[in-house]
Amino acid sequence: MNLKILVYTEEETLAHEFQEALSVLVHDCQIPLGNLTKVTISNRMSKALGKTIKKYEGENPEYEIRLSSVLLDPSCPKEVRMATIYHELLHTCDHCMNHGSEWQYLAFMVSQKTGLEITRTRDQDELPEEFRITLAAKQITMQSLPKYQIKCTKCDFQTDRKKITSVVRNLDQYRCPECGGELKLYQYQYIYK
Ligand SMILES: [Zn+2]
């Protein structure tokens, strides 16, 4: 299945903010961070704002941080994003995969340094109310947007589907109603904007 990216993300801003957080943690707070190798944006996280995944056990493990696409919404307050980035980065420290006393101690240090509230949970329920209302309104609009596009490989024929229908599921059994050509399926990918 091909991905059709319709709306661009604010990834450059995010890269900047990660640099800012890394500098505070490493230089200002002298916290030894783990080996972060990947940061991904997910639009499938229903509740959490971020998640840190340890790639393997053993010496010098690698970590991946996943952030909810909700954080890339332009109306998302920067403090919310930064607090999430700090929260997740601290999970890469030794003995900090949970929210135990070592993680809490570091989180307290960073809170003191930055003035941000680094809480033990990072859930969407904790977002500032105004931002939550904006998001909810956007989510309702998104439900009415198409999710799949079917296009003919020979002519201009194209059609959208909002959900998985028989043609989406069994595309190879269908041909273009205009010219009999082969059909191709695309998936729209939306980022809240
Ligand atoms: Zn956590």
Ligand SMILES: [Zn+2]
């Ligand atoms: Zn056709």
